[in-house]
Amino acid sequence: MLSSVVLGLVFVTTATLIDHQTVTAINTEMAGLQDIHQRGGPGALVKALERRVAGYQGYHHVYLLATRDGEPMVGNLHHWPRVEPDSTGWLRFTVEDDTDQRRDLWPVQARVVPLASGLRLMVGRDMTERSNFAQIMEQSLAFALAAALILGILGGVVMSRNLLRRLDAVNRTAATILAGDLSGRVPVSGAGDEFDRLAANLNTMLDRIQKLIMAMRSVTDNVAHDLRSPLNRLRSRLEITLVGKPDMDEYQASLQGALEDIDTILQTFNALLSIARIEGRNATETFEPLDIAEIAEGTVELYEPVADERDQHLTFDGPGAAVAALVNGDRHLLMQTAANLVDNAIKYAPQGARIAVRVSVTDGTARLEVADDGPGIPEEHRHTVLDRFVRLEQSRHTSGTGLGLSLVAAVAELHGAVLALEDNDPGLRVVMTFVRHPQVRANA
Amino acid sequence: MRLLVVEDDAEAAAYLVKGLRESGYVVDHADNGMDGLYMATNEPYDAVVLDRMLPRLDGLAVVETLRKAGKQMPVLILSALGEVDARVQGLRAGGDDYLAKPYAFSELLARLEALLRRREGSSQQTRLHVADLDMDLLARTVTRAGRPIVLQPREFRLLEYLMRHAGQVVTRTMLLEHVWDYHFDPQTNVIDVHVSRLRQKIDKDFDTSLIQTVRGAGYRLRGSD
Numbered sequence: 001m002l003s004s005v006v007l008g009l010v011f012v013t014t015a016t017l018i019d020h021q022t023v024t025a026i027n028t029e030m031a032g033l034q035d036i037h038q039r040g041g042p043g044a045l046v047k048a049l050e051r052r053v054a055g056y057q058g059y060h061h062v063y064l065l066a067t068r069d070g071e072p073m074v075g076n077l078h079h080w081p082r083v084e085p086d087s088t089g090w091l092r093f094t095v096e097d098d099t100d101q102r103r104d105l106w107p108v109q110a111r112v113v114p115l116a117s118g119l120r121l122m123v124g125r126d127m128t129e130r131s132n133f134a135q136i137m138e139q140s141l142a143f144a145l146a147a148a149l150i151l152g153i154l155g156g157v158v159m160s161r162n163l164l165r166r167l168d169a170v171n172r173t174a175a176t177i178l179a180g181d182l183s184g185r186v187p188v189s190g191a192g193d194e195f196d197r198l199a200a201n202l203n204t205m206l207d208r209i210q211k212l213i214m215a216m217r218s219v220t221d222n223v224a225h226d227l228r229s230p231l232n233r234l235r236s237r238l239e240i241t242l243v244g245k246p247d248m249d250e251y252q253a254s255l256q257g258a259l260e261d262i263d264t265i266l267q268t269f270n271a272l273l274s275i276a277r278i279e280g281r282n283a284t285e286t287f288e289p290l291d292i293a294e295i296a297e298g299t300v301e302l303y304e305p306v307a308d309e310r311d312q313h314l315t316f317d318g319p320g321a322a323v324a325a326l327v328n329g330d331r332h333l334l335m336q337t338a339a340n341l342v343d344n345a346i347k348y349a350p351q352g353a354r355i356a357v358r359v360s361v362t363d364g365t366a367r368l369e370v371a372d373d374g375p376g377i378p379e380e381h382r383h384t385v386l387d388r389f390v391r392l393e394q395s396r397h398t399s400g401t402g403l404g405l406s407l408v409a410a411v412a413e414l415h416g417a418v419l420a421l422e423d424n425d426p427g428l429r430v431v432m433t434f435v436r437h438p439q440v441r442a443n444a
Numbered sequence: 445m446r447l448l449v450v451e452d453d454a455e456a457a458a459y460l461v462k463g464l465r466e467s468g469y470v471v472d473h474a475d476n477g478m479d480g481l482y483m484a485t486n487e488p489y490d491a492v493v494l495d496r497m498l499p500r501l502d503g504l505a506v507v508e509t510l511r512k513a514g515k516q517m518p519v520l521i522l523s524a525l526g527e528v529d530a531r532v533q534g535l536r537a538g539g540d541d542y543l544a545k546p547y548a549f550s551e552l553l554a555r556l557e558a559l560l561r562r563r564e565g566s567s568q569q570t571r572l573h574v575a576d577l578d579m580d581l582l583a584r585t586v587t588r589a590g591r592p593i594v595l596q597p598r599e600f601r602l603l604e605y606l607m608r609h610a611g612q613v614v615t616r617t618m619l620l621e622h623v624w625d626y627h628f629d630p631q632t633n634v635i636d637v638h639v640s641r642l643r644q645k646i647d648k649d650f651d652t653s654l655i656q657t658v659r660g661a662g663y664r665l666r667g668s669d
Contacts, residue, residue: 256660259548259660263548266546267629270629274628286529298624301598302624302626302630302634302638303632303634305634305637305638305641306632306633306634306637308637309637332627332628335625335626335628336626336628339626339628339630343630343632346632347632
């Protein structure tokens with residue numbers, strides 16, 4: 001396409017140049033002849049013209065001196081052209097025959113000047129070359145255009161096929177996912193173009209969706225698992241009571257048991273709902289600056305007698321009275337978090353274990369740590385315990401919903417805190433590192 | 445004692461009314477907010493048990509209107525919305541207590557009783573007296589039959605709450621809320637352990653134990669009767 005434009009420009013410029021040169025040449029020649037006529041009269045002009053006509057072998061120049069009626073006197077044209085000149089004396093015409101019959105048709109550009117003697121002088125130039133040039137240019141242009149068109153169409157076809165092929169890849173991935181296979185991903189060509197960026201974004205989105213669906217699936221599975229057994233127990237209990245011939249006491253015992261079953265189910269249910277609410281919550285509106293040390297100390301105080309009953313040693317170690325471990329957060333959720341962590345430690349650490357709750361402030365960043373010297377969590381399980389309902393097989397017999405740590409994880413996320421399960425060697429250490437609070441005084 | 449139950453779920457209302465009647469209350473029932481408001485404004489009820497989500501007039505609007513009309517009877521709001529925020533809304537609207545569904549009937553009964561009795565005791569008291577137990581709220585001291593009992597600050601507050609509700613059933617949740625300001629269920633028997641510690645201190649060396657366990661409900665400090 002560009003080549004056609006260039007060709008067109010070359011053509012126009014060249015043609016203008018040729019036309020300009022033609023005009024100049026004719027004007028110069030005309031001026032010379034007029035001069036001869038003026039000095040020597042018609043006789044000298046005729047002689048000069050005869051000399052010129054004889055001297056030129058080709059027909060680059062056209063001369064014709066004619067009478068007022070157009071009767072040719074001297075020149076290399078046989079007839080005065082039938083075309084009338086314009087007001088400035090210029091005219092273009094085609095010579096249909098010539099003296100030596102060499103060519104049939106040739107274009108001429110000429111100027112006619114009426115002379116003082118009443119004669120008419122025409123000086124012109126053969127424009128064959130110019131018209132040839134124009135013809136070549138036209139052909140080239142046509143060719144270039146055709147080539148550009150063909151290349152364009154071909155390129156378009158190739159490109160759109162490429163485009164379609166890549167769009168098709170996206171479509172196929174979508175179809176795979178629609179068919180139920182969530183692992184499908186859009187291929188990335190590695191070209192780093194818009195398509196790759198689209199593919200990368202789509203894949204990130206799909207990863208997230210897959211994660212959410214997996215999470216939901218595991219919740220559903222676990223709800224089914226953890227609620228089915230108590231529901232089933234409840235059902236059997238009631239059914240068996242009805243089948244037998246129970247007396248009042250047996251009825252009472254059965255109903256009491258049923259109530260306990262229902263409480264367990266409700267507890268699991270409420271825990272699930274709380275986590276869902278925390279996860280779906282728009283944070284900050286209930287946030288206020290809180291001293292996490294004060295909250296942790298309150299929790300230790302609440303649980304200390306419970307630990308004591310199990311011969312466990314529960315201690316609290318704060319950052320000192322001079323330092324406030326300020327955290328921007330929700331009081332109730334943080335209280336519940338601290339309670340869950342301590343509750344877990346008491347529940348899973350054996351009799352006589354040491355459980356240490358520590359709050360420290362480093363560079364304005366508050367840290368809550370609950371460490372025990374119990375059996376700990378094997379490294380490979382540490383990540384999964386944060387998921388809902390995960391209870392290691394060894395702990396299945398202990399009471400609880402198994403949702404304690406998942407709730408802690410959800411609260412940590414809501415507060416932008418980093419939750420880490422570390423090896424206390426021996427035992428487990430859960431560390432919650434909060435985001436820096438602007439009002440926190442530097443650690444003394 | 446005359447109670448009004450405003451609850452639109454017919455079955456839930458039937459159980460509630462039956463349970464409350466069996467506990468010795470005279471109970472009326474309204475199944476929508478408008479009727480509930482009308483009855484509460486025109487009849488001398490001692491307390492209202494109000495569902496939060498009601499047809500025709502929302503529960504919160506009922507409490508607000510009642511309070512504007514100058515009705516000061518205790519209102520216990522029941523709601524399926526269990527979040528702390530929802531609770532705060534309910535109390536702000538003029539409710540006296542808030543109980544999330546599903547609740548244990550014993551819990552409702554205990555809270556209702558606490559609301560009905562609350563107006564009798566004055567908060568200006570400086571001394572509490574139950575049976576042979578004496579508490580000086582200013583000096584922070586406790587004696588039983590004249591013998592001093594040393595209590596930790598939290599034990600003191602626990603005993604104070606029990607004494608203020610002497611003769612009433614006090615549930616574990618009520619203790620968690622009022623003594624520890626915990627609005628969630630800690631899953632472990634933390635309260636039982638605290639109460640048993642307190643019991644060790646005040647009942648151990650005496651023939652009658654004052655702190656009684658109410659099966660399936662909570663605790664009760666034996667009243668002066």
